[in-house]
Amino acid sequence: xPRKARLDAPGTLHHVIVRGxxxxxxxxxxxxxxxxxxxxxELVVDTDTDIYAWALMRxxxxxxxxxxxxxxAGFMRRLLTGYAVRFNRRHKRYGxxxxxxxxxxxxxxxxxxxxxxxxIHLNPLRxxxxxxxxxxxxxxxxxxxxxMGRVKxxxxxxxxxxxxxxxxxxxxxxxxxxxxxxxxxxxxxPELVGxxxxxxxxxxxxxxxxxxxxxxxxxxxxxLGSGKFVERMIKEAKANIKxxxxxxxxxxxxxxxxxxVCKKEKVTIEELTSGSRRKEVSIVRAQVAxxxxxxxxxxxxxxxxxxxxxxxxxxxxxxxxxx
Numbered sequence: 405x406p407r408k409a410r411l412d413a414p415g416t417l418h419h420v421i422v423r424g425x426x427x428x429x430x431x432x433x434x435x436x437x438x439x440x441x442x443x444x445x446e447l448v449v450d451t452d453t454d455i456y457a458w459a460l461m462r463x464x465x466x467x468x469x470x471x472x473x474x475x476x477a478g479f480m481r482r483l484l485t486g487y488a489v490r491f492n493r494r495h496k497r498y499g500x501x502x503x504x505x506x507x508x509x510x511x512x513x514x515x516x517x518x519x520x521x522x523x524i525h526l527n528p529l530r531x532x533x534x535x536x537x538x539x540x541x542x543x544x545x546x547x548x549x550x551x552m553g554r555v556k557x558x559x560x561x562x563x564x565x566x567x568x569x570x571x572x573x574x575x576x577x578x579x580x581x582x583x584x585x586x587x588x589x590x591x592x593x594p595e596l597v598g599x600x601x602x603x604x605x606x607x608x609x610x611x612x613x614x615x616x617x618x619x620x621x622x623x624x625x626x627x628l629g630s631g632k633f634v635e636r637m638i639k640e641a642k643a644n645i646k647x648x649x650x651x652x653x654x655x656x657x658x659x660x661x662x663x664x665v666c667k668k669e670k671v672t673i674e675e676l677t678s679g680s681r682r683k684e685v686s687i688v689r690a691q692v693a694x695x696x697x698x699x700x701x702x703x704x705x706x707x708x709x710x711x712x713x714x715x716x717x718x719x720x721x722x723x724x725x726x727x
Contacts, residue, residue, distance in 0.1 A: 411510055411627070412476045417468070419520055419628070420476075421507040422484065424463040425500045431462060432495065437545050440465070440487055445559040447483050454561045457520065459527040460545040466524040468511075480506055485697065489722050510627045518568055522587045525551075529588065537585055551580060658702065658710060665692050677712035689713065693721045 412418075424430040431437050437460055444467075448455055451474035458467045471479065488501040511520060525540070525548035534540045541552045549555040550562055569583065570576030666673055671688045680686075689711050696702040696710070697718070708715045 412471055412508075414471060414473045414475075416471050416476075417511045417513050417517070418471060418476055419509045419511050419524075420467045420469060420480065421509075422465045422467075422480075423503045423506075425503050427463050428501075429462050430465065430491070430501060431460060435494070436491060439490055441545070441557070443483055443487055445557060447479060448559040451479055453479055454564065455547070455559065456517075456561050456565050457524040458547045458560075459524050461527060461531060461533070466527060468520050468524055476508060480508075482697075486722070489719060512628060516628060518583065519587075521565055521568075522584050525584060526587055537581070537588070541581075548584065552577060658696065658706075661696070662692055662710060665695075677710075679712050690721045693718050697722055 422430070431440060440460055444455070444458070447453070452472040453474065454470040454472075456468045456470070459465065469476075469479075484502055484506070491501055492498060511517070525546055528534050528543055528546050529537065529540050533545075534543050540546065540548055542554045543549050544555050547557075547560055550557050550560045551565055566573060566576040566580060568576075569579040662676070663673065665688060666676055669684070669688045669691070671685055675682070675685050676689060676692070692711055693707050696707045705715045708718045711718075
């Protein structure tokens with residue numbers, strides 16, 4: 405069965421899960437961790453995206469975010485592409501670093517926000533990356549330490565999370581920490597890493613009870629929430645699609661950008677797309693590639709088609725900008 409398209413609209417709350425390909429590490433040391441977190445922070449500022457909770461593990465990462473007008477797809481493409489290029493270069497490896505399709509679940513904020521913040525921030529403790537909650541309070545690679553005030557990442561939406569636990573910072577921090585501590589005994593929460601009817605209702609027994617009553621509940625594997633919430637999210641996502649540029653217009657926009665750069669630098673489109681290695685052409689090609697990938701979130705393969713070289717050539721161009 406083909407996978408459904410992602411749902412998104414500005415202001416949508418997503419639980420995003422990114423995994424290493426074949427369960428391999430996505431970070432090997434603190435240098436990798438610093439690079440991932442730095443890129444995440446810069447991108448949050450550039451795209452006006454809100455990050456409420458996050459945890460960077462050895463072979464995967466969790467992020468609870470609210471998408472902006474920039475969109476989830478563009479945000480994740482820029483984050484993962486830039487990081488993977490740097491990681492591969494640093495560790496002298498080739499090929500994919502992440503699973504081809506990251507997981508994103510739209511979540512009902514009223515019902516699941518606090519639970520998701522707690523679940524995501526307890527990941528390092530469940531994985532024994534820290535020994536106890538006190539160590540988690542100071543752990544740099546998870547948003548919990550930011551909420552506790554032990555680590556400073558200005559880009560994390562700290563105040564917006566603490567407001568769920570109290571009107572004053574001190575009271576909110578204590579209430580939040582107590583809430584997290586109570587969640588340790590719950591262990592793994594598989595119902596919080598996906599959507600669909602079973603997870604949204606809290607288990608198979610609730611689904612069977614619903615069926616016995618003759619009631620029906622709209623569900624979607626991409627959404628964690630009630631039937632009414634599912635219905636509303638699908639409507640909003642469809643409405644958002646109406647305001648997105650059709651593929652043809654997106655391509656026209658890319659072409660217009662390329663023409664503008666070529667005209668300014670006095671290089672013809674024919675030269676750019678011919679694969680010419682003339683210095684002036686190579687400089688323009690690099691300028692176009694970097695702008696399309698980093699600023700517009702265009703996929704490497706699409707950029708390669710537009711400028712007449714291979715995807716690996718574009719990857720090398722992007723590589724050089726991350727030295």
